[in-house]
Amino acid sequence: MSGDALGAAHGAAHGAAGAAPDWAAVARDLERDTGVRAAPDRPLADFTTMRVGGPADLVAIAEDAAALAALVRFARLRRLPHTIMGRGSDLVIADTGVRGLVILCRADACRVDGARLVAESGLPLARAATLAQKAGLAGLEFGLAIPGTVGGAVWANAGAHGSDVASVLESVDVLRADGTERTDPADSLDLAYRDSRFKHAAGEGSAAGRGAAEVILAATFRLVPDDDAAIKARMDEIRRWRREHQPLSLPSAGSVFRNPPGDSAGRLIDACGLKGRRVGGAEVSRKHANFIVNAAGASASDVRGLAETVRAEVARQFGTKLEYEVQFVGDWPEQTQEVA
Numbered sequence: 001m002s003g004d005a006l007g008a009a010h011g012a013a014h015g016a017a018g019a020a021p022d023w024a025a026v027a028r029d030l031e032r033d034t035g036v037r038a039a040p041d042r043p044l045a046d047f048t049t050m051r052v053g054g055p056a057d058l059v060a061i062a063e064d065a066a067a068l069a070a071l072v073r074f075a076r077l078r079r080l081p082h083t084i085m086g087r088g089s090d091l092v093i094a095d096t097g098v099r100g101l102v103i104l105c106r107a108d109a110c111r112v113d114g115a116r117l118v119a120e121s122g123l124p125l126a127r128a129a130t131l132a133q134k135a136g137l138a139g140l141e142f143g144l145a146i147p148g149t150v151g152g153a154v155w156a157n158a159g160a161h162g163s164d165v166a167s168v169l170e171s172v173d174v175l176r177a178d179g180t181e182r183t184d185p186a187d188s189l190d191l192a193y194r195d196s197r198f199k200h201a202a203g204e205g206s207a208a209g210r211g212a213a214e215v216i217l218a219a220t221f222r223l224v225p226d227d228d229a230a231i232k233a234r235m236d237e238i239r240r241w242r243r244e245h246q247p248l249s250l251p252s253a254g255s256v257f258r259n260p261p262g263d264s265a266g267r268l269i270d271a272c273g274l275k276g277r278r279v280g281g282a283e284v285s286r287k288h289a290n291f292i293v294n295a296a297g298a299s300a301s302d303v304r305g306l307a308e309t310v311r312a313e314v315a316r317q318f319g320t321k322l323e324y325e326v327q328f329v330g331d332w333p334e335q336t337q338e339v340a
């Protein structure tokens with residue numbers, strides 16, 4: 001059955017052409033077709049580390065990779081805008097929320113196979129690091145520092161402490177835009193500094209267009225056998241360093257800006273005297289200038305407004321146009337649409 005035919009078959013949930021879908025009806029259809037329950041009009045702030053943002057029209061939780069694929073296929077067939085979220089640690093949700101279906105990826109099955117760790121995309125990277133350590137496999141220690149999922153980490157080629165996903169990733173299982181599933185080797189993913197081909201998929205950057213993007217179902221990491229106590233000692237050191245240098249007691253989305261070539265965004269922001277600068281409840285961290293923290297009930301527009309202020313000030317004082325590392329997701333007002 002074609003997408004159009006299927007859309008027509010399920011048309012009852014959509015109402016008249018152009019009208020907003022009846023999300024309660026979509027939720028019923030979604031449960032019938034995928035077995036996954038979905039909640040209409042669900043606030044998203046608590047599903048993000050920045051703790052800001054409004055509701056999604058519909059939220060569904062994928063508990064395994066098969067459910068993740070089924071939910072995405074359901075949304076694609078109906079041409080519903082849909083957004084995948086891992087732990088929401090690299091994004092800021094708009095105060096007005098996100099239109100369409102938000103799929104929270106909690107698919108977290110994991111197994112160790114020789115020197116390989118195979119994980120579904122919703123496994124927290126820190127848990128992957130701990131499982132690898134317990135199996136006496138080195139290479140994922142840096143993952144302890146990253147409060148996101150395996151899927152989010154591959155998407156961004158997350159990294160820390162001199163390593164990144166690219167250094168240990170062997171392959172990923174992908175649900176492609178044409179609906180097929182494939183295992184792609186890491187060297188086909190264009191992994192670079194906080195970058196991958198997933199970030200540049202067709203349609204990426206708009207809520208509706210996100211539907212065309214590829215979905216990461218699982219990842220295989222190639223690790224190196226090592227003494228588990230030695231691995232644990234390295235992880236303890238990473239934990240200590242993070243506590244000392246990052247504002248971990250306040251909500252944030254990690255580094256707001258990418259480091260410009262040969263420099264550090266934090267250094268530039270600090271040199272502008274912006275540590276402690278506030279907009280509403282959002283504050284430039286006094287501990288790490290490239291972090292914006294939710295210091296006191298910030299709104300998403302406080303965070304965005306402060307980020308834009310920082311960006312303008314760095315451009316004014318240094319002539320450097322910082323690019324965003326975090327993503328602004330959802331219905332942002334027109335004047336703030338531009339994301340470098």
Ligand SMILES: Cc1cc2nc3c(=O)[nH]c(=O)nc-3n(C[C@H](O)[C@H](O)[C@H](O)COP(=O)(O)OP(=O)(O)OC[C@H]3O[C@@H](n4cnc5c(N)ncnc54)[C@H](O)[C@@H]3O)c2cc1C
Pocket residue numbers: 049083084085086087088089090091105121122145146147148149150151152153154155156157158159160194198214215216217246248252253254255327
């Ligand atoms: C305190 C703190 C410290 C941090 N430190 C670091 C650091 O040292 N290094 C670093 O690199 N990052 C760091 N981050 C940022 C963040 O944790 C990483 O980018 C992480 O990889 C994001 O994963 P996530 O699951 O939260 O993704 P989300 O924020 O939920 O999503 C990010 C993007 O990935 C996409 N995505 C997520 N899962 C999938 C999937 N299965 N398939 C397709 N697309 C998907 C989403 O659609 C979205 O576009 C930090 C964040 C915080 C809050």
